[in-house]
Amino acid sequence: MELLSSIQAHLSEFIELGGPVVAVLLAMSVLSLATVIYKVAQYRAQGVGRRKSLETALRAWDLGNDKQAFSDAGVSRNHLKSYVLEAMEQAAAGDNSALAQRLVSRSEESLTRLEKGFRLLDTIAQVAPLLGLFGTVLGMIEAFQKLQNAGSAVDPSILAGGIWVALMTTAVGLAVAMPTQLFLTWLETRISDERVFADKAIHMVLCRTKELDHAA
Numbered sequence: 001m002e003l004l005s006s007i008q009a010h011l012s013e014f015i016e017l018g019g020p021v022v023a024v025l026l027a028m029s030v031l032s033l034a035t036v037i038y039k040v041a042q043y044r045a046q047g048v049g050r051r052k053s054l055e056t057a058l059r060a061w062d063l064g065n066d067k068q069a070f071s072d073a074g075v076s077r078n079h080l081k082s083y084v085l086e087a088m089e090q091a092a093a094g095d096n097s098a099l100a101q102r103l104v105s106r107s108e109e110s111l112t113r114l115e116k117g118f119r120l121l122d123t124i125a126q127v128a129p130l131l132g133l134f135g136t137v138l139g140m141i142e143a144f145q146k147l148q149n150a151g152s153a154v155d156p157s158i159l160a161g162g163i164w165v166a167l168m169t170t171a172v173g174l175a176v177a178m179p180t181q182l183f184l185t186w187l188e189t190r191i192s193d194e195r196v197f198a199d200k201a202i203h204m205v206l207c208r209t210k211e212l213d214h215a216a
Contacts, residue, residue: 021135029176032124036183047077058204107198125181132173139166
């Protein structure tokens with residue numbers, strides 16, 4: 001309890017010192033962190049990036065070993081599992097009409113759900129530095145107003161104190177924006193890899209099917 005009270009006291013003092021701009025930036029940082037934690041948990045639950053079993057299944061499928069392909073795909077924890085299995089079932093049954101369109105549309109639907117929250121993180125990453133700069137400008141205006149009001153009794157500490165408080169908002173804005181942008185880039189890369197894999201799966205299923213048709 002004492003630790004929590006101490007943190008709250010320091011946080012209140014920090015917000016009071018930086019003003020409403022710092023308060024907004026801290027709220028944005030909490031929102032950004034919550035979104036990243038949610039996305040990481042979602043990716044883990046959906047098996048994003050865990051494509052080893054599906055890769056093995058596609059290799060077996062490409063070699064004509066349907067039984068092994070279905071077995072390997074069945075144990076996968078990746079969210080694309082059901083779509084790959086459906087494509088294999090349709091192809092094995094000889095019904096490959098519009099197979100590419102079906103797999104692409106279904107996998108894109110899943111990927112689109114996983115991309116939710118990206119716009120929010122991108123907005124925070126872009127707005128936080130601008131908001132910090134806005135706070136700095138307001139702080140500098142206030143500092144120079146105090147200097148003007150001091151008249152001939154100018155105290156350099158008044159200006160110096162106002163400047164460092166003003167610059168603090170820019171620092172906070174950058175501190176919020178940089179990790180948010182890094183996490184967003186990481187999340188986008190994971191989804192991009194999933195999209196490439198989905199496209200590869202479509203072509204491997206169709207190419208093997210075509211080869212068997214020619215052989216027959």
